[in-house]
Amino acid sequence: MQADFWLERWRQRQIGWHQPDFHPALEKYWPTLGIDPSARVFVPLCGRSLDMIWLARRGHPVLGVELSPIAASEFFGHEALSASPSVAGRFIRHAAGPYEILQGDFFDLTPAMAGAIGAWYDRAALIALPPDLRVRYADRIAGMLAPGTCGLLITAEYAQEKMAGPPFAVMADEVHALFDAGFEVELLERQDVTAGNPRFVERGLDRLHEAVFRLVRR
Ligand SMILES: C[S@@+](CC[C@H](N)C(=O)[O-])C[C@H]1O[C@@H](n2cnc3c(N)ncnc32)[C@H](O)[C@@H]1O
Incomplete structure (x- = not known):
């Protein structure tokens, strides 16, 4: 997807992916991963x-x-934090409290700029990207993580021909194809979430599953 597509979605407030609650799979599985707070x-x-x-309430810098x-800016506003932006390479850095958000293109991020990463969390990131970018995304993630680094990945599974992404369908086979070379990949859960997603039913889906994976960098 082009940057303009996403920037326009935010400008038009077409952000149906934004959840008003914490993701249940994060609450359920993160505490089982053995990640230091x-x-x-x-x-x-x-x-x-x-x-x-x-994540920050568990003690994690994010x-x-x-x-x-x-x-x-809405994220920091919601938390009543004021983050004065500064330029950091090709990014604008917003930081306050336990949070740092680098505003810019993920594909411009270098391991040096990201700094030490102790764990990672992907909900609606991989599935926001079309197939060619998903390959680049998986490569970039692998390049940023030290061996042993653990992450939680949440994907959407549906018949791609019934609806144009995003969100894109990323089936378990593709998760393995993208990550097996560099990660131990374990499916933790697959749930039918059709009933909770009427907006996708309106767009043509009759079945939508969400899958949750634990990925550990080899
Ligand atoms: C489907 S939303 C998911 C957001 C978030 N993970 C969540 O669960 O609410 C995808 C987000 O990725 C951002 N995005 C898309 N492509 C990007 C890129 N190349 N670099 C950084 N952000 C990007 C979009 O602006 C959008 O906010």
Whole structure:
């Protein structure tokens, strides 16, 4: 997807992916992963996700990367934090409290700029990207993580021909194709979430599953 597509979505407030609650899979599975609460968690394509707040409440410093300045400022506004922006390479850095959001293109992020990452969390990031970018995304993530780094990945599974993404369908086979070379990949859960997503039923889906994976960098 082009940056303009997402920036326009934010400008038009077409942000149906934004959840008013913490993601149930984050609450259910993160505590089982054995991640130290001091670990800095990387949240690529973070939007203004409240899941970053859940992670910070567990004690984690959080690093998000997000294209939209609206998302970044609304996130800090929601938390009543004032983050004075500064230039950091090709990014605008917003930081306050336990949060740092690098506003810019994920694909411009270098490991040096990201700094130490102790864990990562992907909800609606991989599935926001078309197939060619998903390959680049998986490569970039692998390049940023030290061996042993653990992450939670949440994907959407549906018949791609019934609806144009985003969100794109990313089936388990593709998760394995993208990550098996560099990660231990374990499916934790697959749930039928059709009933809770009427907007996708209106767009043509008769069945939508959400899958949750634990990925550990080899
Ligand atoms: C589907 S939303 C998911 C946001 C968040 N993960 C959540 O669960 O609410 C995808 C987000 O990725 C951002 N985005 C898309 N492409 C990006 C890129 N190349 N670099 C950084 N952010 C990007 C969009 O602006 C959008 O906020």
